[in-house]
Amino acid sequence: MTLLEASSPVVAEPVAPARRRSGLTVLGLAVLWLGYVLAHELLSGRVWWMLLPDLAPPFVFALIPALLLGGAAIVRGRHGGRAALLAVVAFALTAGQSGLRLPALGSPGPVPAGAIRVVSWNTQFWEQDEDPQAFYRYLRSYDADVYLLQEYLYFTDGPIRIDRLAEVRQWFPGYQIVADSELLTLSRLPIRDSRPLAAVDDAAPPPAGTDFLSYWTTKTLRTDIEVGGGVISFYNVHTPVQLDAERSPLTTRFYTVVQDQAARREASWRALTTDLDGNPGPVFVAGDFNSTPAMGELDRIRLDEAALTGGGLYPSTWDARGRGWWRLDHVFTSDDVAVHRYDLHDSLDLSDHRAQDLRISLT
Known part of the structure; x- marks a missing residue:
């Protein structure tokens, strides 16, 4: 008779409290x-106060899920697995808002004959604090067919209207010029038509007594230009900034300004999208939107994003003089406008925005 030794029951090791x-x-x-x-x-682009949390760099929508996944890998177990699942779900919901553009890592194809060069740039108050010769040399170095330029003005305690058209004609002979408000469009291709898109909201009217009314009412300039046997509508855009950085967030006036600017932004978006909806032809929309890829406002533009074709994994345009964590400048095109190249260039300390440089053609 063989005696069998009783096996000891397996007891799960308790999880350490820490x-x-x-x-x-x-x-x-x-x-x-x-x-x-x-x-x-649910709220971005729909309520005015979301403009404040939306100031965060878009990469946080990729960085925080990555940190959570790292933490979940360390703690493991049931809680770690659930945390990892939630992090993946969060990133999946906002991957397009993170500013990451994986398709842009591919090699650009050849630029076909007949493609034109377009440059969009926020000049940061024209050449107010810069050497005018260096400023115009920088612009002229692109030799672009079309320039969409923002902040054609000076600014001290408020916007100041300027007239530098004589200098512009001197530096850009043969170009046609369209200027309205703080927007200036240059083209050496024939211009068929142009018009400002007025944006007025009764919730935030222009300041009383202003001598530069168009600055407050016109934030988009449309110019229809002949390109390759057709006509492309070029929209030169500068959406109003969200806040007054000079004011303390500890004051009520700070939030009043944000609310007023939200109303002005809404009016400018309405003017732009209304015109786009009524335009059946090819369109090219570019400028300083003061909106990051994370902001719901950009969903209103149902067009193709040029940054998917170039500019790097995380294309950023601001601040060109400091941490380039934000892309506030964008380009959007309709299906019948092909973007062959999309590049971002340093502004050589002439502006706090990088310049957007594109090669495009009609398909």
């Missing part, structure tokens, strides 16, 4: 982040 707390912490952070992402999806 590790359990770490797992709950990571899971809690993942829940909070997913909650913010859902709120952002």
